[in-house]
Amino acid sequence: MARSTGEDAQALIRSLRSAYAATPKNLKIIDLYVAFAVSTALIQVVYMALVGSFPFNSFLSGVLSCVGTAVLAVCLRIQLNKDNKEFKDLAPERAFADFVLCNLVLHLVIMNFLG
Amino acid sequence: MMTSGSPAAGGSLRHAFGGVLSFFILVLIGVLAFSIRLFSVIKYESVIHEFDPYFNYRVTQFLTKKGIYDFWNWFDDRTWYPLGRVIGGTVYPGLTLTAGTMWWLANSLNIPLSVETVCVFTAPIFSAFASWAAYLLTKEVKGPGAGLTAAALLAMVPSYISRSVAGSYDNEAVAIFALVNTFYLYVKTLNTGSLFYATLNAISYFYMVCSWGGYTFIINLIPMHVLLCIVTGRYSSRLYIAYAPLVVLGTLLAALVPVVGFNAVMTSEHFASFLVFIILHVVALVHYIKGILSPRMFKVAVTLVLSVGIVLCFAAVAILIAVVAASPTKGWSGRSLSLLDPTYASKYIPIIASVSEHQPPTWPSYFMDINVLAFLVPAGIIACFLPLSDASSFAVLYIVTSVYFSGVMVRLMLVLAPAACIMSGIALSEAFGALTGSIKFQLLASSDPQDNAGDATPVSVLPENGKAKIDKAEETTKERGPSKKNKKKEKDVVEKASVSHRPENRRAEKKLRALPIESSVMGILLLVLLGAFYVIHCVWAAAEAYSAPSIVLTSRTHDGLHVFDDFREAYAWLSHNTEVDDKVASCYRRQQYLEQHTYCNCWYAMSSPEKAAWEIFNSLDVKYVFVIFGGLVGYPSDDINKFLWMVRIGGGVFPHIKEPDYLRDGNYRIDSMATPTMLNSLMYKLSYYRFVETDGKGFDRVRRTEIGKKNFKLTHFEEVFTTHHWMVRIYKLKTPRNRIRGKAKKSKSKATTSSGSTISPKTKKNPWQ
Numbered sequence: 001m002a003r004s005t006g007e008d009a010q011a012l013i014r015s016l017r018s019a020y021a022a023t024p025k026n027l028k029i030i031d032l033y034v035a036f037a038v039s040t041a042l043i044q045v046v047y048m049a050l051v052g053s054f055p056f057n058s059f060l061s062g063v064l065s066c067v068g069t070a071v072l073a074v075c076l077r078i079q080l081n082k083d084n085k086e087f088k089d090l091a092p093e094r095a096f097a098d099f100v101l102c103n104l105v106l107h108l109v110i111m112n113f114l115g
Numbered sequence: 116m117m118t119s120g121s122p123a124a125g126g127s128l129r130h131a132f133g134g135v136l137s138f139f140i141l142v143l144i145g146v147l148a149f150s151i152r153l154f155s156v157i158k159y160e161s162v163i164h165e166f167d168p169y170f171n172y173r174v175t176q177f178l179t180k181k182g183i184y185d186f187w188n189w190f191d192d193r194t195w196y197p198l199g200r201v202i203g204g205t206v207y208p209g210l211t212l213t214a215g216t217m218w219w220l221a222n223s224l225n226i227p228l229s230v231e232t233v234c235v236f237t238a239p240i241f242s243a244f245a246s247w248a249a250y251l252l253t254k255e256v257k258g259p260g261a262g263l264t265a266a267a268l269l270a271m272v273p274s275y276i277s278r279s280v281a282g283s284y285d286n287e288a289v290a291i292f293a294l295v296n297t298f299y300l301y302v303k304t305l306n307t308g309s310l311f312y313a314t315l316n317a318i319s320y321f322y323m324v325c326s327w328g329g330y331t332f333i334i335n336l337i338p339m340h341v342l343l344c345i346v347t348g349r350y351s352s353r354l355y356i357a358y359a360p361l362v363v364l365g366t367l368l369a370a371l372v373p374v375v376g377f378n379a380v381m382t383s384e385h386f387a388s389f390l391v392f393i394i395l396h397v398v399a400l401v402h403y404i405k406g407i408l409s410p411r412m413f414k415v416a417v418t419l420v421l422s423v424g425i426v427l428c429f430a431a432v433a434i435l436i437a438v439v440a441a442s443p444t445k446g447w448s449g450r451s452l453s454l455l456d457p458t459y460a461s462k463y464i465p466i467i468a469s470v471s472e473h474q475p476p477t478w479p480s481y482f483m484d485i486n487v488l489a490f491l492v493p494a495g496i497i498a499c500f501l502p503l504s505d506a507s508s509f510a511v512l513y514i515v516t517s518v519y520f521s522g523v524m525v526r527l528m529l530v531l532a533p534a535a536c537i538m539s540g541i542a543l544s545e546a547f548g549a550l551t552g553s554i555k556f557q558l559l560a561s562s563d564p565q566d567n568a569g570d571a572t573p574v575s576v577l578p579e580n581g582k583a584k585i586d587k588a589e590e591t592t593k594e595r596g597p598s599k600k601n602k603k604k605e606k607d608v609v610e611k612a613s614v615s616h617r618p619e620n621r622r623a624e625k626k627l628r629a630l631p632i633e634s635s636v637m638g639i640l641l642l643v644l645l646g647a648f649y650v651i652h653c654v655w656a657a658a659e660a661y662s663a664p665s666i667v668l669t670s671r672t673h674d675g676l677h678v679f680d681d682f683r684e685a686y687a688w689l690s691h692n693t694e695v696d697d698k699v700a701s702c703y704r705r706q707q708y709l710e711q712h713t714y715c716n717c718w719y720a721m722s723s724p725e726k727a728a729w730e731i732f733n734s735l736d737v738k739y740v741f742v743i744f745g746g747l748v749g750y751p752s753d754d755i756n757k758f759l760w761m762v763r764i765g766g767g768v769f770p771h772i773k774e775p776d777y778l779r780d781g782n783y784r785i786d787s788m789a790t791p792t793m794l795n796s797l798m799y800k801l802s803y804y805r806f807v808e809t810d811g812k813g814f815d816r817v818r819r820t821e822i823g824k825k826n827f828k829l830t831h832f833e834e835v836f837t838t839h840h841w842m843v844r845i846y847k848l849k850t851p852r853n854r855i856r857g858k859a860k861k862s863k864s865k866a867t868t869s870s871g872s873t874i875s876p877k878t879k880k881n882p883w884q
Contacts, residue, residue, distance in 0.1 A: 008415045008418075009419060012412055015409065015412045016407075016408065016412075019408060056377060057377075060367075060370060060380060064366065064367050068360070068364060068367070071359045071360055071363055072360060075310050075355065075356045075360060076310075078352040078355065078356065086353060087308060098310035098311045098314075101310075101311065101314060102311075102314045102360060105317070105318070105364065106363070106367070109367045109371065112371060113371055
């Protein structure tokens with residue numbers, strides 16, 4: 001039972017890897033960016049747990065900026081993905097421009113809230 | 116109009132004509148929304164109504180005089196005396212900033228509008244905007260025809276008029292526009308999946324948070340809808356784009372507003388959005404993995420993840436429950452709790468329960484406030500299901516939740532109004548489309564012999580369908596005659612062009628759905644009639660019911676209109692005869708009207724006997740006491756009627772005030788059967804001092820009895836002013852004696868003089884002994 005679970009897990013990981021290797025390069029770059037943002041957020045949370053949350057607005061704006069830009073990058077990835085039928089007539093430049101605009105608004109708010 | 120060369124050019128010409136027509140219709144709807152709210156300005160004058168808006172007006176004046184930085188840092192020591200109020204941190208700034216911006220814009224263009232004019236007319240302008248936003252929203256849900264109908268309905272609906280009439284300068288004036296706008300942008304993002312609209316949605320949500328505490332409705336309704344879409348299997352990547360950026364950006368923007376601050380992440384009202392955010396990410400991940408794996412491997416993945424994940428889930432949920440359960444109200448604020456449990460406020464927080472707007476509405480008020488729409492809403496809900504889309508499921512969820520909340524609190528009928536208009540607009544335009552479509556079809560069919568020869572469906576099929584449709588149509592109303600017809604006809608003709616491609620199927624189908632021409636015409640006429648009733652009711656409600664500025668009362672006597680201008684008479688006396696820094700005590704909301712004086716809410720003072728009340732007032736430096744009394748003219752919302760709330764609120768804070776002391780047989784009475792505590796309380800004394808002189812018996816027209824204690828003197832207060840109809844009575848505190856008599860004995864009280872000169876010491880009881 002455990003062995004079959006272990007074998008299943010390994011087979012699963014292998015198939016995940018092979019499927020993921022097939023994704024185009026630009027999407028992989030976006031995925032890397034998302035991973036970077038999320039890990040930055042996690043580091044900030046750990047830091048807060050160690051040091052205390054005194055300027056709470058700074059903590060909140062830091063974490064939410066990382067989470068926010070990760071979410072926006074995921075939205076960009078959704079819009080650029082060729083497998084997605086809903087967005088097949090959306091120009092990639094338009095998607096990227098929307099992404100930049102939304103990030104601008106997000107970071108304007110962050111800078112205001114950072115204190 | 117129909118004779119163009121190729122069908123494509125004809126179609127685009129018709130579309131262009133339709134676009135121009137709907138533009139003009141929207142302009143007219145805006146003008147209608149603006150002008151129907153101007154009754155009170157025409158009948159009385161351009162003043163600000165009620166008492167609460169005067170506080171907002173005062174804040175706006177400060178903003179225009181001192182600028183935005185001083186506004187944020189303003190600590191007002193004149194409201195909520197003696198504590199003062201941090202204006203920057205406790206006021207929703209949206210309304211005042213909007214009006215201030217409009218004033219500044221007008222003045223920079225050299226249009227010399229005063230601040231008062233801008234404030235009075237803010238509400239009608241924004242109601243025009245709200246109608247346009249409703250058009251856009253309904254257009255996303257169903258189509259332009261429904262949009263125009265919904266906009267026209269919202270321009271006139273009495274519930275919205277009641278809170279946005281010219282002169283009603285309160286938060287809801289701009290908040291309803293922000294609400295509908297936010298919903299429109301959310302649905303637009305959902306339909307198009309564009310990140311641009313998601314950004315606009317977040318900004319519009321920010322405006323809503325700035326304007327009104329009701330923004331929690333949005334931040335709970337949208338997650339509910341996302342959850343509904345996920346559960347009904349309608350997850351799509353557009354849903355992710357519509358919701359996830361809104362949560363992050365929206366939380367940040369909400370935290371930016373000082374009133375909300377860190378409540379945006381710490382109160383339970385926002386937890387729903389975070390929970391659904393997490394759930395959405397899980398679903399998105401699952402969706403993605405399902406896309407890249409083969410089905411067999413996906414099953415393996417699911418079983419693996421479930422076994423591990425469930426354990427982790429339980430642990431996380433247990434921790435969360437423990438944290439939330441540790442706080443006394445489970446993290447919810449009092450007002451939100453009173454929405455979930457309607458009896459909560461009356462048990463625990465009397466000051467919330469005392470506001471008359473927080474009571475549940477009566478059944479007739481539904482008919483008064485949304486009139487015919489109450490019948491149209493169910494038809495609209497059905498129409499939303501044929502076919503069901505993300506946007507129409509959102510509309511259904513909106514109407515259902517707003518109906519529930521309006522049943523809890525009459526003030527939230529206002530949130531029901533846009534939902535009811537949207538649903539009714541959809542119902543009306545669908546009914547209208549069916550009727551006009553069948554007229555057109557019948558006309559075409561009778562003029563085209565080929566159809567009649569070729570069809571196999573007998574005429575007998577039609578009446579059955581017709582009867583069912585007529586029943587539905589007779590329950591619906593109608594709006595805007597010719598324009599709607601044209602739009603629907605254009606759409607149907609475009610449809611006809613495609614019909615010709617598949618002649619037999621579509622023709623048979625249309626024949627089945629077409630009604631006999633007489634029934635259709637009757638249906639349309641009945642819709643017109645019902646729409647006329649709606650319009651008449653709305654105009655009546657706007658003119659008679661909702662346009663009275665509460666500061667001036669009128670009544671119709673046999674010799675014409677009688678005006679009771681007592682409040683302004685009293686305020687004028689105060690402004691002429693008192694110093695700027697004198698403190699005036701009054702009850703409830705009258706205080707915001709005049710800004711020169713500081714007002715204090717002294718619930719407990721009014722319930723106490725005269726001497727104790729004098730001491731309380733003296734410790735707060737109060738010089739005058741302001742009492743509203745309606746017994747002479749029959750004005751029902753005077754202070755004695757509100758006395759029970761004073762006792763309850765005071766009793767909540769000071770335990771020695773016990774409500775049963777004032778009750779006889781469970782009722783508050785002021786006649787001879789009243790309790791001694793009641794007869795000795797300051798409230799009774801100040802209201803009924805010298806009342807016997809009016810008619811010899813002291814008959815109180817509001818309570819409809821003679822008063823209990825008729826002839827008494829005031830020992831610590833003196834009456835300085837009573838208005839013409841005795842509606843406002845102003846008393847001054849007597850200063851303590853200069854010299855203290857040796858023995859502590861009660862001295863005889865003298866008759867007091869009627870206007871104030873308190874320089875000479877009087878021989879009265881010294882309260883300091």
